[in-house]
Amino acid sequence: MTGPHARTVVRRDHAVIAPETHVPGPVPGWSGSEHVRLISPAMGAGFSMSLVAMPAGAGAGPPPDGAGRFAYVLEGALALEADAGPRILGAGGYAYIPPGTAHSLTASAAARVCVIDKPYVPVPGAPHGRLIVGEAADRPPEPMLGDPALTVRQLLPEEPALDLAVNLMAFAPGAALPFVETHVMEHGLLVLEGTLVYRFADHWYPLGAGDAVWMGPFCPQWCCAYGPGRAEYLIYKDWNREAGA
Numbered sequence: 001m002t003g004p005h006a007r008t009v010v011r012r013d014h015a016v017i018a019p020e021t022h023v024p025g026p027v028p029g030w031s032g033s034e035h036v037r038l039i040s041p042a043m044g045a046g047f048s049m050s051l052v053a054m055p056a057g058a059g060a061g062p063p064p065d066g067a068g069r070f071a072y073v074l075e076g077a078l079a080l081e082a083d084a085g086p087r088i089l090g091a092g093g094y095a096y097i098p099p100g101t102a103h104s105l106t107a108s109a110a111a112r113v114c115v116i117d118k119p120y121v122p123v124p125g126a127p128h129g130r131l132i133v134g135e136a137a138d139r140p141p142e143p144m145l146g147d148p149a150l151t152v153r154q155l156l157p158e159e160p161a162l163d164l165a166v167n168l169m170a171f172a173p174g175a176a177l178p179f180v181e182t183h184v185m186e187h188g189l190l191v192l193e194g195t196l197v198y199r200f201a202d203h204w205y206p207l208g209a210g211d212a213v214w215m216g217p218f219c220p221q222w223c224c225a226y227g228p229g230r231a232e233y234l235i236y237k238d239w240n241r242e243a244g245a
């Protein structure tokens with residue numbers, strides 16, 4: 001119990017949602033699961049991000065009409081049935097399901113899942129998304145701008161059919177973003193491990209595992225992992241489109 005104290009803040013161009021302030025709410029189709037909306041158009045975002053605790057056997061509700069869905073398994077396992085036969089996604093497994101795809105996602109064991117739903121933005125001549133299933137452990141960590149202490153695993157390929165990027169960023173203790181980023185793309189971020197100091201606009205926050213962040217378009221952003229161990233986060237951005245044009 002934290003009484004009146006909370007690290008959570010929601011501002012015009014960013015939000016930090018700390019786990020101690022989560023309030024789950026029922027969402028149609030997700031019966032039996034504990035569903036916490038972390039990021040939503042209600043706060044100004046162009047997408048939603050949720051943390052869902054699913055008991056074994058529970059199914060996922062449908063994505064909103066016209067939205068692509070990215071699901072990342074934090075713990076437990078999900079069974080995905082889509083075009084081909086069923087596939088099991090364990091911890092670190094993920095799927096991108098394009099809009100309008102007939103599918104089911106069911107917890108084959110009790111699972112915690114991060115779900116990102118994004119209204120799909122088509123481009124002429126390209127297919128409207130593509131089903132992608134992967135495993136974080138299979139994606140190679142690449143140094144960011146040559147810094148081996150800060151690595152990025154790109155979970156999705158960059159291609160015209162896809163309008164989003166989702167990456168895992170890992171920081172050795174003391175590693176930092178090389179400059180204060182400002183970009184039109186939004187971010188949704190979930191800290192998976194470690195401790196960071198993060199700057200959003202003129203505000204500075206300590207972040208730890210379980211904290212979620214929304215960064216709106218052009219929100220200046222910088223961070224440093226202060227240790228003692230490594231830090232890692234899952235980060236979404238809208239990508240490969242004429243954002244805000």
Ligand code: UGY
Pocket residue numbers: 169177181187221222235237
């Ligand atoms: O991909 C990114 O924009 C990333 N470097 N941003 C961030 O970590 N805040």
Ligand code: MN
Pocket residue numbers: 181183187221
């Ligand atoms: Mn960024």
